[in-house]
Amino acid sequence: DGGITQSPKYLFRKEGQNVTLSCEQNLNHDAMYWYRQDPGQGLRLIYYSQIVNDFQKGDIAEGYSVSREKKESFPLTVTSAQKNPTAFYLCASRARKENTEAFFGQGTRLTVV
Amino acid sequence: GQSLEQPSEVTAVEGAIVQINCTYQTSGFYGLSWYQQHDGGAPTFLSYNALDGLEETGRFSSFLSRSDSYGYLLLQELQMKDSASYFCAVSLSGYSTLTFGKGTMLLVSP
Numbered sequence: 009d010g011g012i013t014q015s016p017k018y019l020f021r022k023e024g025q026n027v028t029l030s031c032e033q034n035l036n037h038d039a040m041y042w043y044r045q046d047p048g049q050g051l052r053l054i055y056y057s058q059i060v061n062d063f064q065k066g067d068i069a070e071g072y073s074v075s076r077e078k079k080e081s082f083p084l085t086v087t088s089a090q091k092n093p094t095a096f097y098l099c100a101s102r103a104r105k106e107n108t109e110a111f112f113g114q115g116t117r118l119t120v121v
Numbered sequence: 122g123q124s125l126e127q128p129s130e131v132t133a134v135e136g137a138i139v140q141i142n143c144t145y146q147t148s149g150f151y152g153l154s155w156y157q158q159h160d161g162g163a164p165t166f167l168s169y170n171a172l173d174g175l176e177e178t179g180r181f182s183s184f185l186s187r188s189d190s191y192g193y194l195l196l197q198e199l200q201m202k203d204s205a206s207y208f209c210a211v212s213l214s215g216y217s218t219l220t221f222g223k224g225t226m227l228l229v230s231p
Contacts, residue, residue, distance in 0.1 A: 041219075048223060049223060050221045050222055050224050051164070051210075051221040052221075066218065096161075098164070100164075109154070109166035109169065110156075110219055111166075112163040112164045112165070114162065114163050115163060
């Protein structure tokens, strides 16, 4: 079955540590996105990539980094520079053509203690 | 910048009809989408409007007025399983990112 997979579902890290969230899709989508969701804040865009080896900052990119070495994979690293990393992180992918829906992974809930 | 406004919470009873409004202010506009998210889960696509008018998909319909920068999601014959958060999202071009509103929590009671 085609889909988009995020792992792990829950992640705990100590303050000051970098952590990488995985996102893999087998939908053959060119575009991939990372969103952060906090209670009452909706989904805010962190980074996106429209094609392999290229990515752009979203609205809240500070303290995060990404890579896009393969079409299927778009990992997100939450660095120690991110002041408030505890949140629900959602990865999405979309075909790079008009009027297409975004498919979301099940999310990773990151808690920094 | 972009901003989208939608009510934070709406309540209704089973079998009723509910309308969730969304107004937007964006620099450019291509289309308005609606997504549903159950608590702690993945958002799932419901509908998309690029042109003015009503789009119907089963119990759900979505409306867009580009001149008023306004759209709504209409849910009919409400069921308990419709209790979820609903997000409107704008795309600024056919290939661009989606900018989401803060979401409307719908509570359906018996």
